[in-house]
Structure formats: structure tokens, C-alpha cells
Amino acid sequence: MSVTAFAKENTGTDKWQRLAPAAIIYFIVKIIGQLMKQGLQGLLPLAVVLFSAGEGRWLVVSLIGIAGGAALLLGAFFSYMKFRFRLSADNFLIQSGVFKRKRLTLAYDRIQNVAFKEPIYFRPFGLVVLSIESAGSTGAEVSLGGIPRLLAEEIRATVFKQKTALGLQPAASETEVANADSDNPVDAGEEIIRQPISELVRYGLSNNQIWVFASIAAGAFAQVDWDDIAVLSAARDAFEAFAGESNLGKAAVVVGSFLLGFFLLLGISVIGAIINYYDYHLTRADGRFHRTNGLFSRHETSLPEQKIQSLVIRQAWPARLLSRFHLQLKQVSFAAQGGQQAGGQAGGSTMLVPSVTGTFAERFAAMIYPNFHWDPSQLQQISHLYTRKMILWIMLPIAAVPTTALAFAIGPWALLTLLAPLFLAPFVMMKRARYGYATDGKHGIIRRGLIGYKLTLFPFYKVQTVKLWQSPGQRKRGLATLTVKLAGASLTVPYMPLADAEKWRDTILFEIESCDMPWM
Amino acid sequence: MMAKSRGFSLREHDIHYKSGIIWRKTVSLPFNRIQHVELESGPVERIFKLTTLKFFTAGGGKADMKIPALGFERASKLRSFVMEQAGVVENQDTSVAP
Numbered sequence: 001m002s003v004t005a006f007a008k009e010n011t012g013t014d015k016w017q018r019l020a021p022a023a024i025i026y027f028i029v030k031i032i033g034q035l036m037k038q039g040l041q042g043l044l045p046l047a048v049v050l051f052s053a054g055e056g057r058w059l060v061v062s063l064i065g066i067a068g069g070a071a072l073l074l075g076a077f078f079s080y081m082k083f084r085f086r087l088s089a090d091n092f093l094i095q096s097g098v099f100k101r102k103r104l105t106l107a108y109d110r111i112q113n114v115a116f117k118e119p120i121y122f123r124p125f126g127l128v129v130l131s132i133e134s135a136g137s138t139g140a141e142v143s144l145g146g147i148p149r150l151l152a153e154e155i156r157a158t159v160f161k162q163k164t165a166l167g168l169q170p171a172a173s174e175t176e177v178a179n180a181d182s183d184n185p186v187d188a189g190e191e192i193i194r195q196p197i198s199e200l201v202r203y204g205l206s207n208n209q210i211w212v213f214a215s216i217a218a219g220a221f222a223q224v225d226w227d228d229i230a231v232l233s234a235a236r237d238a239f240e241a242f243a244g245e246s247n248l249g250k251a252a253v254v255v256g257s258f259l260l261g262f263f264l265l266l267g268i269s270v271i272g273a274i275i276n277y278y279d280y281h282l283t284r285a286d287g288r289f290h291r292t293n294g295l296f297s298r299h300e301t302s303l304p305e306q307k308i309q310s311l312v313i314r315q316a317w318p319a320r321l322l323s324r325f326h327l328q329l330k331q332v333s334f335a336a337q338g339g340q341q342a343g344g345q346a347g348g349s350t351m352l353v354p355s356v357t358g359t360f361a362e363r364f365a366a367m368i369y370p371n372f373h374w375d376p377s378q379l380q381q382i383s384h385l386y387t388r389k390m391i392l393w394i395m396l397p398i399a400a401v402p403t404t405a406l407a408f409a410i411g412p413w414a415l416l417t418l419l420a421p422l423f424l425a426p427f428v429m430m431k432r433a434r435y436g437y438a439t440d441g442k443h444g445i446i447r448r449g450l451i452g453y454k455l456t457l458f459p460f461y462k463v464q465t466v467k468l469w470q471s472p473g474q475r476k477r478g479l480a481t482l483t484v485k486l487a488g489a490s491l492t493v494p495y496m497p498l499a500d501a502e503k504w505r506d507t508i509l510f511e512i513e514s515c516d517m518p519w520m
Numbered sequence: 521m522m523a524k525s526r527g528f529s530l531r532e533h534d535i536h537y538k539s540g541i542i543w544r545k546t547v548s549l550p551f552n553r554i555q556h557v558e559l560e561s562g563p564v565e566r567i568f569k570l571t572t573l574k575f576f577t578a579g580g581g582k583a584d585m586k587i588p589a590l591g592f593e594r595a596s597k598l599r600s601f602v603m604e605q606a607g608v609v610e611n612q613d614t615s616v617a618p
Contacts, residue, residue, distance in 0.1 A: 332578060464553045464577040465584045468546045475544065487578040505548060512550040513533035519553070519578075 016084040016095070022125045023083070023146025027076035029121070030145065085144060087158060092132070094142060106132065106142060108162040112307065112332075116152055116300035128152045128300075132159075156302075192289075192364070195280040195354060199324075203277065203354035204270030206319035207326065214265055277354055284367075289329070291351060303351050306518065307331050309486050310458035311368055312350075313361050317451040325361045327353040329368075332487040365457055372443040372457070379436030379447055383479050386435070386495040390428045395421035437493050437500075441507055444484070446491045460511035462486055462519045468501055484508065487519065528587050535575070535602065537585050547585045551605040553577045559595055571595045575602070 019026075078098045086093040092111070094104040117129040130152045131143040144152075195203075278295035290302045312328040319325065329351040353364070365372070399420050406414035427450065436447040439460075447455045467483040474480055480501040481494045493501075525544075528537040534550040558574040565571055565588075573595050574583035590598065 465550075466548045468548075470544045472542055485577070485584065509534055509548055509550060512553060 016086045018084055019080060019144065019146040020125065020127055020148060021080070022122065022127055024073075024076045024080045025121050026119075026129065026145030027079040028072055029119070031072060031075055031079075087155065090162060092142070092159070094144075104142065108159055111159055113301070113303065114156045114159055115302070116149075116156075116298075118149075118294075118298035118300070120296045122146065130155060192282045192284050192367075193280075193353060193356065193360070194282075195277065197274060197278075199355040200273045200277050200280070201270050202322050202324050203326065204273030205266060206316060206322050206324055206355070207269070207273070208316045208318060210265050210269035210272075273354070277352075280354065282353060289351065301351060303329060303331065305368070308368065309462050309488055309519075310456050311365060313365070313455040313457070315449075315452045315454075319355075320452055322355075323358065324355045325358060327356060327361060327364060329353075330486070330488055369443055369457060369459060372440055372459075374438060374440070374443075374445055374457070376436075376447075376455075378438045379445070380438060380496075380500070382432060382435045382437075382493060383477070383495040383497070384432065385473070385477060385479065386432045387425070387428050389473065389495070390431075391421050391425055395424060395428075435493060437496065437504075439504065439507065442511060444504070444508075446484075446493055456489070456491055458484075458486055458491075460508045461515040461517055463508050463512060464519075466505045466508050468505060470498070474498075526588075530601075533605075535585070537587055549575055549577065549585050551602065554602065554606045557599050557603060558583070559599060561592075565589065573599060 075098065079096070082098055082101075083096045084094070090108055092106040092108065094102075094106075096102050096104075111132055113133045115131050115133070117131065118127075119129065122128060125146075126149055127146045128149050129143055129145045130147060144155075147155075275295045277293045280291070280293040283290045287305045288302050289305065290300070292298065292300050308329050309332060310330045312330060313325050314328065315325050331350065356364070365374075396418070399418050403414050403417045406417060431448075431450050434447060434449040434453050436445075438445045443457060443459045445455060445457050447453055463484055464487055465485045467485070469481040469483065470479070471481075474495065478498045479495050480498045481492060482496055482501040482504055483490060483492045484504075485491075525541045526537075526539045528535060530536075533552070534548055536546060536548045538544065538546040555576045555578055558576065559571050560574060561571040568589075569592055570589045571592050572586055572588045573590055574587075575585040577584045587595075587598075
């Protein structure tokens, strides 16, 4: 049966439907993935057998392997057999589970987003994985693994149509950018950007996630007792033979291997970026952004514009050298709260536009918030008292702890550690200078960072709560710390003038209370 | 003195709660952003027949606003008032939307 016939036969009907037979592969992959996730403790008995069975161990292992494989195949087969879904007038129903039957009903108006993924093993069959995100759940989303692309598109259209019919999706906004004078025109609001590999390489070079990863990995490596590992002692012998006796040679080898590691990490980062974002293109139609990317498994995500909570323009320090920016469209998220500080690894809840130029970033911002005209030079700075507070009240006490400890060991020289905060002072001053805020009465913009920076643009009506905080010192000098909470992110501006903070709060509250645009 | 420094105020569209003697904090919460309201009484609060009212928004995580040590009667009254306000706003919202 051809794909089109399949799609025709299956859409629009109110019958229980099944996935395509190739979905068995999807279930196999899923089961393996689940096993991996649940930890490899389950494989521990296998390891015990492996080490204790003596002579016949390979026979035992291969038997276990065959049995496991058969169980996997059977499990996947039954999962496939038992998985059914149905599109009714206002609900999406799914039945699944072999031993534990699971029935899931999802109302169309609760569906946040519909995304496609095309894993490499589905490509020969022309199938996709359709995942449905609903409000409130981060992990427990629904996926239909292995349905023909046409059917998936049909389902998406149905879902969005139903939403519109229920009056929950306001008509597409007619905000179109004037792009007559732009250098690469945004074709009738259709294609916004297509990223060539060169830009992806830039993204790989300039996002600092790999360094976060590297520091974690370094921490993990430090836990390992290296002397136990034979390869390393061999390496050490090689090192000694190679570097010889001279200290210069040793230093050269150390520096060389450090550089090698550095470039290796950069290489991994670049490759990762290419695999993830290969053939990236972003289009916009009917008030919805649509993104396609990926080398091995193609991802298709669409994001209704009204769901965008804020736009983040970030430039990490390596990106400064390449003069590129990374844009993030933030959606409602409940899990990403903690990730806010750790530096943008929030996965599903952001849509990333990697490696764009400054002019594109500005144009993009103007497209999302057409009425908001801003200029980085308008940003107001926070009080310089922030620097003083950080050094006197935060860093000095921290430095005091090792000082007192060292004082017992080496005497009065330990007082020198108290000077450490002085050396950090330039960084604190830089951090203070990076903080900035501006508003036009309807939108806000907040900047923070140290060497690179992160600009967050948000319309005031998307704000959830506002918090004002004053320490005694701030009260004396008429300053305040303002925290603005959006759905999925919280932004803080420390040490801003109280008058400004109060004005921000009052304007934001007024906007929230007077604006009938839905925040979600 | 602790008690004096804390207080809440209701306006037409929002609720404010201030707290702290040395570090002063004010939280403002518009009714139309309230997701749900919770009443909680710890063991000590139960002895004195008091309760803590918690407000949640979509901002995630923990409660966005907590008003502690309210008399039970007063708390449930406040809760139903706030819920009603939130509901009214909600209805307005949906009726306005196309």
C-alpha cells in the first residue's frame, strides 16, 4: 500500500489506528533507551556470570544475548500490537502497554506543540515520530513512533484546526517585517534563516556548553585512581622517553597535550553542532515558527508565536571573537528553572537559532516584538554599590574562611589571602557594567553577563510575578533588587534605583492587568 | 515586631505581600496569573488554629507568595475571594478572546 493511500485511509476517521509495522524498530530503540536510562544495574548479573562462569562463559553469554534479543523483539512486537491511537472530535486517545494497559486522553486545547522527528532508521520507510507536548508535563509527553509523514502532517493540521475551532488559537498575527531594505530578504515571511555548515561550525566553536561538559568530565576523571590503569602508566613511560630529561621538553609535551585536548574538545563541539543542526532552517507561517534540523535524525518543531515567553540574545565569550549571537525563543517550562543559572542547556523548552549576526538578531527581535524599538546604548546601568557589596559582603567573608584556617598553619602571612577579593574586583566591576535594563512601557529588556552577555527581551504582559527586595544598605541609598518572574525564567536586576524598580513593578502590573492577550 | 513588618494588601486586580524587618521584600501577584491556591497548616500552626495560604503561578517551582499565620476562617475567606477574582478575570479573558 502506498503511503498516500495509507494516509487517506487513516485520517479523518474516528477509528482506532495502529502504527506502521516498521514502528517495531522504534520500540526496540525505545526499550534499549529505557534500559540504558534505568541504569546498567540490571546488567550486573550478566557481569557476574561473565566473570564467574569460567570455561563455558562465552556460551552462557551468547545464550543470554540470544534470549535477551528475543525478549527485546517480542517486547517490541507486542508493544507495537498493543499501541493504538484515535483522533476524535476534541480528544486524542492512546492505548498502549503490554502488561500494564495505559489509556491516555489528551484534549486538543491542552496540546502545546506538535513536533516531528525523523530518526535515521525511519528514513527508508518515510515514517516519522510525532511527539505531542501538553501543558504542564515536561517528560510525559506522547509520542507516536512510526507513522507516515503525510498522516503526521494531517494530525498536526487537525490538532491546530481543532484548537482554532475551539477559539483558543487567536488568528495569526499580521505582524510582518518590512524587509525591503534588508540584505537577505525574508521571503514573504516564509523562510527566515537557513544555516550553512560554516555557521554551524561557528556555533560549535562558540557555545560554551562543551566547557561546562569538560569541567564536569574533569571532575569525574579526578575521582579515578590513575595508577591502576595500565594504559596510563604506559603513557607515562612514553612521556618520559619522549620528553627526555630536560624540563623544557617536559613542559613542551604538557603544553602540547593540553592544546591537543583543547582542539579535540572544540572538534567534538563542532561535530556535535553539525549533527544537531545540520541543514537548519527556520520558517514562519500563520504566526508559527517552524524549524527543521538534524543530520541523523531530522527534527521538525513548530512554535506558535504567542507561546514565546521571551527572546534571549546571548553572546558567550568565544562568540564575541566570532561576532556571532545565539538566539533562544523561550517557552513555558517547569524544569528549566534550575538551569537558568547553569547556562542555557534547557533542552525542549527553547527554540535555538544558532550563530547569527548582530543585524539579524536585531531584525529578528523586531519581527517578534514589532512595536519594541530598543538600542543597546539605552540600557541603564545599576549602581556601583553592587561592586562594593559583592566584595565586602560576599567575597571577603568567603576569603576569611581559608585565612583563619591558614593563620594557624603559616601565621600572619595568611592575611595575604584576604587580598584575593581585590584581584577579583575587576571581574565584579565588569559584571556590574554588564547589568543593564531598559523599557518602553510595554516591553522590558534585561542584560547580564561577565565577558559575554545575555539579553532577555520580554513583553510585560507575559510576566507572572514581580518581587522587590531591599537590604538595609539598599534602603539607605534608595536602591532595590527587582526580580521578574516569567513562566520558565526568572530575571533579577540587583541594585537598581528604587524609583526605577517601583516604576517597573507598577508598569508591569498595569500591563498584566489591563492586557487581555493570553500569556500562554 | 516580626508580625508588624508583615502584611498583605488587596487591590482590584492584584495582591501584595510584604515581609522582613532588615531585608524588606514585597511580592506582587496579579489575580489573572494565579494558577492555584493552597492552604497548609503545620503542626505548630494547627495548635494555634492558624494556616498558611500559598499562591502559585506558572513561574514554576515553589509557591510564589506565602501568607503565614492567618486564622482559618480568614484564610478560607481570602482564598475564595482570590479564587473568585482569578475566575472572574479568567472568564473575561475567554470571552474577549475570539
